[in-house]
Amino acid sequence: MAQLTMLKEVVKSLFSKPSTEPLAEVEKGVFSPYSRGYPVLIPEKCTGCSLCAMNCPSNAITMKIVGEKNVGGRTLPVRRPEFNYFKCIYCGLCAQVCQFNAIEMRRELVILRPGSKC
């Protein structure tokens, strides 16, 4: 009896379509319809407060000096976050803690190489 039910399963498996997905299909779209995506900075909105870098769980954010600004007669450095996508765990916390919505979680699939910027 047990063998018979099992045989049924085997025959069914022979004629059903494979459970795995071909890679080419995956490459066409986004990684998964529900994935959080990867963080990308919108520089115009960022104030350089460093909140994202302080809270990033994997220390994937470094605050880089990108210029200078003049505040009340003193020159202060302007800082912007830079993401290391090889350290990032794609948790989306940086985008959530940013008070100015300066980080966007983007979902299009791109091939990341060392040093690549999005």
Place this chain on the structure above:
Amino acid sequence: MGRSRIEDKAYTEPHSIVEVASKTLSSYPHLISVTAVHDEKEKSIELIYTFSDFRGALKNISTRIPEDKKTLPSIASVAPAASIYEQEVSELFGVTFDGNPFTGKRVLLPDCFPNNAHPLLRNVKQEDLEKVVAGCMLGEPQIYVTGSSRYSAESVILLPFGPYHPALKEPERFILVLEGETIVDVIPKIGHVHRGIEKIAEGRTFLQDLFLVERICGICSFIHSWIFTLAVEELLNVKPSKKAEYLRTVIAELERIHSHVLWIGLLGYWTGFESMFMWIWRLREKIMSLLDLLTGNRVHKSFIAFGGVRKDVSDEKLNTVAKTIAEFEKDYKKLIDEIMSYEPLVERIKGIGMYNAEHAIRLGAVGPIIRATGVPYDMRKVEPYGVYDEIDFNVVTGKGGDVFNVTMVRIKEVLESINIIRQCIEKMPRNENPVPKTLVSGVVKEGEVVARTEAPRGELFYYVKAANSRNPHRVKIRTPTLANILLAADILKGYTLSDVPVIITSIDPCFSCMDRVLVVDKNRNNVFFVDFNKLRKESRRAR
């Protein structure tokens, strides 16, 4: 619930600890953990022994020893389970427990680790440890040999099983002492995936730690972040909304299903029934895609936040969960019927790896392992957290410990979890925002909290101490595999070599979780070290 602030520690003098422990054991028979906390200002180490009865009451016994004279008696003679927990403290803090069977052995840390370096002392810096460990890799592995006079030298064979072995999914070493084909002794040598997470946790903020503890295990990851959240919420005095509690419960139960189903598949794999493995893992994909749907991640969900969850879940998604779960239940029941009616499998797992309730309690076992013997010890009932107190479910128990009963307990627990998820989705408040206003934890006021939850593998225990700072002062983690490993090694004795993978698997070991800690066998009265070259020489001579 699920956690409590430590307010009423029973202080005792170090020399009377054995007496106090044995008195406590009569009403609190389950030793959960031995936690050490270094206080660099007071120059002392505090040891907290946490005991529980099986009904939800906890007893914390505390004792203090000075930093320069770190010796106290071992309680292993009255509570055998303490031997591992004490050994962990001894290697990480340099405390000597007089009378502990492991004394003088290296269990958790690499053999080449310097004797005077104790990683968890507060004044040891992480950078220094990195240097020590980097230099350490070069050493030759040492092999433990039991020189017990019970075996005559000619009749026994020492068989190293692991650290890399086709039957082990994670690196771990078991030295099997064989007489013919029968196992007479087992010496686990663990620590190959020790990552020092407790130390790392002290150097990061509470919020960052939430993501760190989630990475302790790749299977039961959510439950680690949940228990840590429970502890920190108690310290911060925040309460999550009802909807957040329901969502957490749903995710935790989905995780339990995926963990148990994964294990049932592996059981097929280890008994040589590979089609079973493939069928059931295909079914598991349904659950994985639900986790993806709800949280955005399949494995490390990053879903929980102090005071709630990271994002809301729409009604539409919840309906998809309800639908998929119903489909899963149908397929699962059918598949299990087919599998469990296949006699060769049932014959293979019945009556091997036998133990009884008393044995399991003595060695501190938890989870499905202890429930298989009929003890209804389940944290979801004993100390309900989340919304388990509003849900109607049963604690699954078995009729006696062996691989078959453990399997049946897990199979039925999956159905119970489906039942819980269904009720959660029905009862979930729909118009509520489960996302807290602020995610950042900031400075946490002084306090000590212990938390317990039911992970798929059994009772999980955390101790978190905050000291008015952004980082925790101490995070102590006791995973279920560590509590179960003594029993697993013990029940192997008397069975044959071919049973080893099946019996070891029956506890659903998760070595990575445990390996912030190490364990050795218990008959080690005369364990000694033999280095690799000597062993090689001996083996040549024997030929």
